[in-house]
Amino acid sequence: MPKESIVPEVVILRLPLYIRALSQMLSEGQTVISSNELGNRLQVTPAQIRKDLSYFGRFGKQGRGYKIESLIEELTKILGLNRQWDSCIVGVGRLGKAIINYPGFVPEGFKIIAAFDNDPSKIGENVNEIEILSIKKIKSTVEKKNIKIAILAVPASIAQDVITSLVDTKIKAILNYAPIAPKVPDTLILRNIDPVLSLQSMTYYLD
Amino acid sequence: MPKESIVPEVVILRLPLYIRALSQMLSEGQTVISSNELGNRLQVTPAQIRKDLSYFGRFGKQGRGYKIESLIEELTKILGLNRQWDSCIVGVGRLGKAIINYPGFVPEGFKIIAAFDNDPSKIGENVNEIEILSIKKIKSTVEKKNIKIAILAVPASIAQDVITSLVDTKIKAILNYAPIAPKVPDTLILRNIDPVLSLQSMTYYLD
């Protein structure tokens, strides 16, 4: 709870999960929750939840628990989710198109407002009301539209080059769908979506 | 290196990454690598790589490094990837169809050989040569075809129920695409693919 102590990244990774569980409970009509009940719901220990929250402040009441609605609000603010984040997609092949059409982002405040590809035959085409631009226009477009998040859906073979080329733009966070382990400078935040890796680590536990 | 010491899960999660980097280097013509070079490539410390590998055996040669080809082979064996894993998909909506058509699984040994849905109008339909069956047939089909892995692409609202219903089948691992935090008994292994959660944890670091 000191204002600017460093918060472990594992904690940050759990907060969205808390929000999600809390939201679900709220929509089921519940208004108050204890760390015990939330922990039970998410299969984490109550102590962990309390400790995680304590990095940011004191949100509960002894003997009572947490008011769900205001806890959601606090966590939303902490993560910077109380606003819309405009983002762009790079690579508009099969996967890129599926991502553009995925309805799960907008309700959570993530809106794809620009699309880029390097295939000349695609440029100018529209997908879900978004015009596909040449990849050369990333830097300027991103600057003009204040986009900080890029979603990467290019082939593995060029993903590293694209990431490297994003370094000197206004892009600060990358959600990478290409099945590679890219090198990123620590000025960029990266998360990988990689179902194959997930599968490969599960088979260890199967006989 | 004791035969049956318990290996931390974080280690298991890194092994597929090692395989991937090694494969790439092999395909670029390299035959030998040091922990230093591999660490540099993946942005992890050389000591961590050596320690990770030491849980399973001694694969390098002092003064020389690791023979890439045989290290890949060893890791592949350790993870149980030296075989094909037949799997099934549950939920054949837009997302499910995209997953069935995703070309990245088969080359890695993961083949979707059965599909299930609860929408009567879809049953009997074929997607990419796979017939959609009623979700009621999961238990028997999975048993007959020796399927241990299920890929879940159902709506969030029914995902938990589907997972629960898988408990008394031969399914032992679930790759879940539904945006929920499901409760799973510890007899099941679960990995979530959840781009929204990834995005939500990145915004914390953006101003």
Add this chain to the structure above:
DNA sequence: GTTTGTGAATTCCTTCACAGCT
């Protein structure tokens, strides 16, 4: 009586550093 918030204790993971092999 219940449940939080938090220092202290514990457990887990990473890194160090060097003996030993090539």
Add this chain to the structure above:
DNA sequence: AGCTGTGAAGGAATTCACAAAC
């Protein structure tokens, strides 16, 4: 000389346990 494999050291994250608040 170069690099692995590994105990030992160090650091990080989790859990304990209890005083304080309701």
